[in-house]
């Protein structure tokens with residue numbers, strides 16, 4: 193089938209995935225007008241790689257909304273925003289501490305910066321089979337005995353777990369460590385008092401935000417935020433790093449979409465829509481509890497990420513059941529729970545469909561909940577950039593134990609590495625590997 197056929201077919205699935213917009217614009221952006229606004233840097237137009245006019249002014253307005261010293265518009269996703277942030281902050285041979293539940297773009301940034309990495313294990317929430325917060329005490333103990341250039345972490349996680357960035361940023365500042373927060377899933381935080389505080393508001397040095405995941409904008413729209421605390425690095429260095437990763441033909445339609453999205457979020461409609469979404473999910477949760485469906489709740493949890501489980505059925509079977517019988521697709525699931533993402537574009541009707549489907553889930557009394565084994569601390573043998581440039585051979589799976597992997601094992605979503613090149617292959621990795629394994633010699 194061609195792409196034309198694929199995308200012209202009506203997809204009647206009910207998606208609780210990214211992007212949140214549900215294939216409809218919530219703010220005035222007509223896809224048919226894409227061509228009308230698709231220009232290059234013609235005379236009188238601004239230039240994303242050296243903004244001096246309308247783009248600069250629009251980014252200045254965005255900086256205020258984001259509580260940042262400087263916000264940059266990015267048209268190639270949080271991935272390129274993260275790469276640019278890392279390229280600016282991290283120098284050759286620096287040592288960086290990275291939370292293991294970071295997205296693979298951070299690993300790519302480690303390759304590009306020639307940095308050494310230590311991994312930091314976040315807490316786990318075993319009853320739901322998900323990663324939890326970054327424990328500030330544990331972080332402080334790690335920073336005390338090592339010399340890191342930066343700490344990179346994700347908050348919120350896919351499942352809406354928010355770490356105490358205020359405390360973490362204080363600790364990082366005490367130890368002279370830059371704090372970079374992947375806030376891809378937290379685009380709504382600056383626009384509601386009923387959601388967790390944004391990373392910028394809590395003192396992070398840098399945050400990267402995706403506007404397509406929850407804020408109703410088009411795929412690839414993102415922001416890079418630099419805080420007022422970054423004194424000794426010129427804003428221009430961030431621009432230069434962005435220019436390394438961004439095309440020289442940035443999309444005006446996407447830039448326009450970013451500006452419209454921020455205008456909408458900060459205006460009456462955006463605020464009202466976010467509050468309505470929160471109210472609808474609160475009601476949804478109350479209803480579901482009456483039907484024996486558990487919905488994850490905790491202090492500082494982002495309510496827009498609906499994580500559910502039900503006694504008597506595994507998360508995997510729950511996901512299959514809703515998909516097969518109700519056409520409802522989740523973003524992510526594990527043996528225990530399923531994650532339904534919402535955002536700008538999620539209507540009450542859509543939530544009702546999910547609620548009604550969840551009420552009808554058939555369970556089995558004799559089913560015993562499985563325990564999820566979280567990965568142990570990885571054994572890093574060589575740095576990511578060395579692994580990237582190394583030769584490799586294939587060995588049989590039975591001979592690969594403790595050899596240095598050249599294989600990337602990375603379930604997507606969530607895009608969190610189970611095994612990265614440069615790490616020793618441990619016994620528990622074997623389940624993920626094919627018969628021929630790439631190892632570094």
Ligand SMILES: Cc1ncc(COP(=O)(O)O)c(C=O)c1O
Pocket residue numbers: 268269270271272295297346350374376377402412414606607
């Ligand atoms: C936590 C997190 N960070 C970064 C990214 C990458 O974002 P993008 O797809 O906008 O490049 C993702 C994408 O799924 C993500 O979930």
